[in-house]
Amino acid sequence: MINDYLKRSLFLLATGIVMGALFSFQAKSVSKTNNIFNRESKVNIFREIQIAKHNNQSLREQIEVLKEEITADNDREAILRGITQDINKYQMVLGEVEIRGDGIDITIDKDLSIIWFTDLINELNSAGAEAISINNYRLTPFKDGFDLMPNGQILLGGDILSAPYNFKVIGDSAVLMSVLNQVGGILERIQSFQPDNKITVVEAQNLILPANRL
Amino acid sequence: MKKNYSVNINALIFSFILAGILIGILVAAQFQSSVVANSFLVDELNAQDELLESYEKDQKELKSVINNLKEQIASNREQIAQYGNQAKLEQLEELKVKLGLSKLSGSGVRIVLAESSNKQLNSNANLIHAADLRDLINVLNTAQVDGISINGHRVIFNSSINALGSDILLNKIKISSPFEINIIGNSTMIAGKLSERKLYPDLFDRISKKEINFSIEKLANINLEAYDGDYIVKYLKND
Numbered sequence: 001m002i003n004d005y006l007k008r009s010l011f012l013l014a015t016g017i018v019m020g021a022l023f024s025f026q027a028k029s030v031s032k033t034n035n036i037f038n039r040e041s042k043v044n045i046f047r048e049i050q051i052a053k054h055n056n057q058s059l060r061e062q063i064e065v066l067k068e069e070i071t072a073d074n075d076r077e078a079i080l081r082g083i084t085q086d087i088n089k090y091q092m093v094l095g096e097v098e099i100r101g102d103g104i105d106i107t108i109d110k111d112l113s114i115i116w117f118t119d120l121i122n123e124l125n126s127a128g129a130e131a132i133s134i135n136n137y138r139l140t141p142f143k144d145g146f147d148l149m150p151n152g153q154i155l156l157g158g159d160i161l162s163a164p165y166n167f168k169v170i171g172d173s174a175v176l177m178s179v180l181n182q183v184g185g186i187l188e189r190i191q192s193f194q195p196d197n198k199i200t201v202v203e204a205q206n207l208i209l210p211a212n213r214l
Numbered sequence: 215m216k217k218n219y220s221v222n223i224n225a226l227i228f229s230f231i232l233a234g235i236l237i238g239i240l241v242a243a244q245f246q247s248s249v250v251a252n253s254f255l256v257d258e259l260n261a262q263d264e265l266l267e268s269y270e271k272d273q274k275e276l277k278s279v280i281n282n283l284k285e286q287i288a289s290n291r292e293q294i295a296q297y298g299n300q301a302k303l304e305q306l307e308e309l310k311v312k313l314g315l316s317k318l319s320g321s322g323v324r325i326v327l328a329e330s331s332n333k334q335l336n337s338n339a340n341l342i343h344a345a346d347l348r349d350l351i352n353v354l355n356t357a358q359v360d361g362i363s364i365n366g367h368r369v370i371f372n373s374s375i376n377a378l379g380s381d382i383l384l385n386k387i388k389i390s391s392p393f394e395i396n397i398i399g400n401s402t403m404i405a406g407k408l409s410e411r412k413l414y415p416d417l418f419d420r421i422s423k424k425e426i427n428f429s430i431e432k433l434a435n436i437n438l439e440a441y442d443g444d445y446i447v448k449y450l451k452n453d
Contacts, residue, residue, distance in 0.1 A: 005223075017237050020236060021238040039343070048386075052266060070287060079290060090315075114352065115345070122376070130445075141313060141370070
């Protein structure tokens with residue numbers, strides 16, 4: 001009788017251990033599910049320090065350029081050249097002219113929801129992207145939101161955006177690659193959410209981005 | 215006596231089960247635990263925060279210098295406009311307006327987003343995240359707006375909005391709740407797009423459930439400051 005009692009007790013103990021382990025695994029899986037929907041990149045403090053430092057360096061370089069322009073203010077021709085250079089620069093940024101440059105090429109094989117586009121563009125901007133096109137559509141100020149049609153298709157600039165998606169990004173390719181490929185970064189999060197979606201990122205030279213479609 | 219024995223047995227069985235569950239949780243947690251790769255002392259974290267703050271302070275000062283230099287250059291250029299280059303100056307100004315590099319005034323709407331005082335168990339839903347602001351900016355872009363600012367900071371088309379702990383960085387500048395978002399554009403179109411849940415379902419639902427405070431008002435005159443930076447162009451070419 002004591003043996004029966006002991007066996008039953010041990011059985012109950014073992015059952016309890018198994019139940020506890022299962023509860024713990026379930027709690028962990030819920031946590032992992034929540035992490036998949038986390039829309040922010042990790043290791044922010046280091047990245048932000050790096051970007052702040054890089055940003056300040058760019059501002060100092062800009063100050064030097066502006067100072068040179070001012071010292072030439074007695075030279076009318078220099079002022080006119082400065083205006084022309086600025087017009088040229090802003091026309092490139094605004095997408096009024098076709099542009100080219102080195103950067104990266106991203107291809108995403110299957111459909112994405114709007115939030116992934118928004119987050120990916122944000123990451124590229126954070127990493128200093130100077131110009132971006134998606135499926136040969138050049139992104140431009142404010143007129144380019146990712147809209148959703150009633151049938152679920154994504155609309156960009158009046159055109160339907162269909163997979164595969166090809167992003168052409170002009171900028172510092174090393175910085176762009178580093179930001180996109182960081183642990184917990186946007187591409188890793190997209191991949192973990194859609195494991196069967198093939199994503200390729202390569203450095204590219206002399207990318208050509210079209211002017212805005214009028 | 216027999217009854218007491220039975221009660222004691224049940225109590226013992228319950229104890230065994232409870233002990234087993236607790237042991238199971240501890241064992242499973244032990245297997246799944248991992249040493250945090252980067253364990254930082256509080257001092258080191260504070261040092262990093264201070265470093266970031268010093269960079270932010272430097273950034274403000276550098277931007278102030280840039281703005282002063284730009285004003286000086288603009289003044290010089292206006293002086294030469296009298297020599298027949300007004301057309302070029304006007305072309306430049308038009309481009310700057312489109313890019314957010316000039317002040318902008320017009321009619322539009324003001325949105326205020328704030329964390330709800332009605333704190334719930336799920337406090338994460340009450341917080342306004344960087345992703346919420348990004349989604350909202352995207353919705354406004356579908357409404358073809360002319361200009362946006364958040365807490366006085368101009369949003370340009372390649373602005374970045376990121377989370378840094380509990381803070382939000384807009385163009386590398388910290389902003390915090392409540393978020394006053396001024397938008398110049400067609401207010402009817404803006405309101406129409408904001409009513410489309412499918413464009414930003416998570417934020418829309420949290421607003422509907424009053425987990426976040428959201429207010430919107432139509433205004434006849436909104437003034438947006440110019441973006442206090444410039445577009446860095448090192449890699450673009452068009453020749």
